[in-house]
Amino acid sequence: MRSTLDSEFGGVMLPTPVLVAAGCLRSPKELHGLVDLRKLGGIVTTSITLAPHAGAPVPRITETPSGVLSAVGWQNPGVDAFIEHEIPPLLKTGVPIIVSIAGSSVSEYVQVATALGHAGGIAGLELNLACPDEERGGGIFAHRADRAAEVAGAVSRLTRLPVFAKLSADAYEIVDIAGACVHAGVSGLTLISGPLGMAIGVMSMTPQLGATIGRLSGPAIRPIAVRAVYEVARALPEIPIFGVGGIVEPQHALEMMLAGASAVQVGTAMLVNPSAPVDIAKGLLAYLKAMGLASPSEIGSQPRLSKAGA
């Protein structure tokens, strides 16, 4: 049987179902010689805001067991400068570019999405909802179904681009929140944002991050992501899901797909091995061939997992 990695995801045609997660590929020219960017399944950009952000104080990163705790604080030049300077080199890679949007109010998400809608060439928008909601006292959008859905709905209504809501498993009600976002009109979901975390240096007696609190990524969070994908996919079988969290090897991507993801994003692994998404895609193709499957969409349709009760 001929197997292919071509995938359709919420209206975006993906050359492979293995993309780069937000925040891990921003400047293609510096990756010259390290990865063939044309072989990526797509790139989710770093999160962009309306106005420029200087970012969080250093240190912005620290290692924790099997993970990386980080707080970059949305360092970005603002959407206008991003469109002018950073989008063109990303588009040159020829792979789908999904722009991640961060915001502190519903109107900020809307304004950034509007600007991006006029930019041209972009394949989709990912709403980073793990952001403090300044209109509701700094709570996290992704932790409240009503606020997450408000952003998701407002952006989905104004743009013709596919919109994907990225949610956090810090919210116990992630299934309900996912449902509210789907009801509000998003084309797909990204699960999960890194859980909030904190680490303290005992000798310095200070937090390990300049921002004190950060988000955890890497293999440490993989089971959290797999659980979130599994439960959301069971509740919302029609909605495509990007699985993201600790994927390093092809089998991790497969695990996420067996849980119900249609495609995956690779983040932390990309910071160690810039060709990780390409290597993982190669492993997926080998798996498809070995299992006699025609395309990645057939992985998610394997019935065994859904029979196992939860």
Place this chain on the structure above:
Amino acid sequence: MKRVRAEVLSSRSVGNHHSIALVAPEIAERARPGQFIQVAMPASQATVLRRPFAIHKASKQGGWAGTLEFSFDRRGAGTGWLGEVRAHQFLDIVGPLGKGFAQPKSRNNCLLVAEGYAAGQLYFLAEELRARKKRVDMIIGGANQDSIFKAIEGKRLSQTITIVTADGSLGERGRVADVLPSIADRCASDVVYAAGSRSMLKAVADYCLQQHIPSQVAVEERMACGWGQCYTCVVPISSEDGQSVEMVRSCVEGPVFNSTRVDWDAWLRFSGGAT
């Protein structure tokens, strides 16, 4: 830059420090003083990311052509593992990364100031400066005599070398910043290069600013990728007109910076537990 599987030639202790030599011709040929490599760690609970190391030697010709050496202190899980690496093992490395030291154009008397194993990258610079007929003087510091990195090599590469230890076990007692004014004066230094702790770099920057001597410093900030994607290793750098400060990636725009451009107070204030 390249990602290569590099065979370890030697891995040995140098006093309190450790040094590893590798066969990596693709990287050694291009490497410049001040640049660094990213070394992959074994996938483990304690080592997820690569570890960055300044290049101490890159041999482009002769019997050692194509080899690369880097030095470090064994103090965490990653460097602890590296310290156990043996000859003929292979390391996954990416490099050369970053912008190195700029060669002086009109200036001739170069003062190189380093602490601990950071002296290694300045020895590499000294080789290059001497090849261009510059005068090289050095101040090398450390906690004690075992912390002075390859003093004999430093001596070979410099017109004068001043060794400073905190406990006085070798050379003068004190810190490198203590002897900087007198040495810079005696050697008529007109450009300074420095690598080491943040507090030492700031002392060098303060002195050079006051004396109107240009200086370049190699900074170290906690880093994830090393190739410009993650924006974690940023350092506050003022714009050329001095009107604004931006968080600049030390991996691609550094790790060497003109010392007057670093917003030292902001950087030291932000640096938290890091040293």
